[in-house]
Amino acid sequence: MHPMQFSSGDVVTDRRADYAKMLDEAGDHAAAAELMEQALELAPAWAAGWLQLAGYREKAGDNEGAAAALRRVLELDPDDIFAASLKLARLGAAEVPDQPPSRYVEALFDDYADRFEASLVEKLDYTVPPKLSALLRRVAGEGRRFCHAVDLGCGTGLLGVEIRDLVDVLEGFDLSTAMLAKAEEKAIYDRLGQADLSQEAEASGLFADDLLVRRADLICAADVFMYLGSLEPVFRLVDRLAAPGAMLAFSVEDGGEGDGFDLAESLRYVHSEAYIRDLLARFGFQVLQVDKTTIRMDGGKPVFGILFVAARAA
Secondary structure (H helix, E strand, C coil), rough: CCCCCCCCHHHHHHHHHHHHHHHHHCCHHHHHHHHHCCCCCCCHHHHHHHHHHHHHHHHCCCCCCHCCCCHHHHHHHCCCCCCCCHHHHHHHCCCCCCCCCCHHHHHHHHHHHHHHHHHHHHHHCCCCCHHHHHHHHHCCCCCCCEEEEEEECCCCCCCHHHHHEEEEEEEEEEEEEHHHHHHCCCCCCEEEEEECCCHHHHHCCCCCCCCCCCCCEEEEECCHHHHCCHHHHHHHHHHHHEEEEEEEEEEEEECCCCCCCCEECCEEEEEEHHHHHHHHCCEEEEEEEEEEEEEEECCEEEEEEEEEEEECHH
């Protein structure tokens, strides 16, 4: 059975799982967990079912039981498409991973692609692309053009639309092929490609086809780094991409005080300003402008982020 399969493949098991869901929605989380346990006795290799059980147990206050169910998910799904490792960390049952599971991020955005712009822009008041573009233009100065820009984690092309008029050649990379298909429909990129920004060098997909290494004089990443955790791997990629004098414009979710990163309840990562400044300095970038701002709404509450524009020495 494929771990992503949301049906167990057995009618009786699925019926019990449906009843468990009804109990959960009615607020009886302990009863939902008990019924889900019975369902899993019939389908013990159903990873998605164990994930549901973990959720019911957590709501019922049984964090230890929830963690046990999540470990079972990981046993059945080593690629961790359900992000069980992140959920274990949020429960305090495991260390915060340096990186999220790539298969989880890819599946998340493949599923999200068709409704991404309507959900994010219209419902969540997502503002990073226009704000980051405006900050870049202000720092770069009127009339500044870029020969070759790379949009990391380009998604459906929301940032590409904002910066297209500034660049001669625009490349976009994303882990999700469904998101890349949406970006291609906009016809604003000269090249699009799949890339995993959590990987090193050639394994990332950024340096295929014998493309020049230090080819970009502008590198952008809008709302991407919150899906990466430790940013050292992606900064090594940026280091290889950036030509002398290149500008770097990106956003992070604001991690507040401290000098590192953490995992938020949303399963996105937050990064402190001090952490980012240290990375920029280590990789030879000078901070030109920092802007703290609301980047979206989530559950009716503002999500705070930090926009950075930096430059490498010429």
